[in-house]
Amino acid sequence: MADQVFVTLATTDKYAKGAMVLGKSLRNHNTSKKLVALIGPHVSEPSRAVLHKIYDEVRLVDVLDSRDAAHLAMMKRPDLGVTFTKLHCWTLTDYSKCVFMDADTLVLSNIDELFEREELSAAPDPGWPDCFNSGVFVFRPSNETYGKLITACSEGGSFDGGDQGVLNSFFSDWATADISKHLPFIYNLSSIAIYTYLPAFKQYGHDAKVVHFLGKVKPWDYSFDTASKTVKGQSHDADMHPNYLLQWWELFSSSVLALMKEEYGDQPFYSGCTEGDIHVDVGQMHLSHPPSPPMSSQERKQKWEQGQADYMGMDSFDNIEKKLDSFLK
Template sequence: MGEGREQNEAFVTLATNDTYALGCLVLGSSLRRVGTTRQLAVMVTSGVSQSMRQQLGGLFNQVVEVNVLDSSDTCNLELLGRPDLSVTFTKFHCWRLTQYQKCVFMDADTLVVQNVDELFDREELSAAPDAGWPDCFNSGVFVYVPSEQTYRNLLSFAVTGGSFDGGDQGLLNLYFNKWATEDIGKHLPFTFNVVSQAFYSYLPAFKQFYDNIKVVHFIGAVKPWHHAYNTASRTVTQLPGTGHSQQFLQMWWNIFMDSVQPNLDPQLYESSVVSQNLSCSGIAGDLANMSLERSGEDGAMRDDRERKLQWEQGQADYMGVDRFDNIKARLDEKIAQPTPSGSGKAPEDQPPPPSE
């Protein structure tokens, strides 16, 4: 492989907050582990803290700040059951990375288990079929050619045509509407984008072709970082009813604990603790501190993953444990703590903790 391709082709991902940045760090680490020769680029929005950007910069060749593009299509997103996907239009900025000749976009909730550099031999728009409707491609992994014109065309199409699911996948399938019938060469094998939930899979085939799997995709609202992890046994515990493969979850957590968690900033908290992103800063902060202060005698994490997931989905218990006076009490407790030695910050300058 010539040096030119190695410098001019890149894997690209996106982080809109610190929690999804954790996913990007695991994805990037998995690509490094399988020996990719290509560049790694991550797009970040204003929701990603400076501390997290610095860690991303230590792994990715390029960190690019982009603005948030919101589909504002609440009706179709409600049909999909994922109102959080409105910001996924932001991934269209990937077409603006014209310093590269060809790219592979990968969602932050994907994990590479075998080298996939061969994807750069594919044409735009190459993608794997979606498990829920195979005549559509899944937009979690796709090959594309950066182009300012394509970016402008996508934005124009978003205004005039919209998205049938309110997210990026619906719009991209409408824009690249010949994918299903025009060229089978643009159909990636399913092994390049395998869903982690067993109930989506054809189980005999999953067993038969397991060794061929190259990319795992943790689709759905529940991500690997929502599950509890036992630091003593080094094992992950699934949230009930989520359906994620225990093997794939363990793969994700093994990489996270080995390559990501030791480098996280223990003071990883967003400044606006009482915002809608409280659970995001809370999860990132908890995972940054888990080996320091979040483990009980048995090594199990003590934070409530299910409640943090409810926060992320806008289902906080405002009349119970998440009511305002409890949040205020935690803020007052944090402010009253003495300044850590050598921190150089007054108590009132210390970042607030996540909700517990």
């Protein structure tokens, strides 16, 4: 239907890069829906121009605009600025139903069937499954709902300091009222959860439709060698599966990078792509990173307890899988 759209938000050029890849992934999997990108005032003109080439509509949202209903609430809670920006998606009243997707998500197959769900449909958060993760959710634009959300946000704040806390408090019956509003986890597969419950990922991971790069380190924080098809950097801080990370960079380098070069021209911009001199077949893609000094078993244990496992090295998915298979046998 013409009035149903996928929506994302980019408040910086880095997140705009994520939105570009997300948009391309939706297009590549033949979505029949329109795409809308909400952008903040700090997104540069060249990045906006690239988004215009991928999205049907690019709309500027600014919570500091005095004409905005959020402005007065901002005076009380300036710490929730980015949260207010995301809530603007409810003002898209030209459309009847929308699916919001964070800019750090990647679509792996067609997901148009999400529009059969009702507000507020979302997948459980791996950290607290009675809460939904706000990286992917189905909603109906409404100025009335927007106003109520702004009021709730300004009066009650957010229990996690962001939009997820606000939305879970507002849609507080999500966990108990209607099971049809619980999206399967494959529509918002957390890269962190892959490692916390590896057997389930082995069983169901091949059905994943959306991967969500949660955490401080994002795909665009790495660099990609276009010749050797390898991703480099951030070896100790990443919680994402190497194959998904490679898919993100492959799509960026093949479909987004040229668009950025067209718009930036002679202006400098950092793409994260480098040209190498070693060719590796696509079927042999792998992650590479500088070697790390050996770590004692006690140090490894402390790292695990602090949530700092070496997911790209000794604690990689392949190594964990081998250890698990050995244990089960």
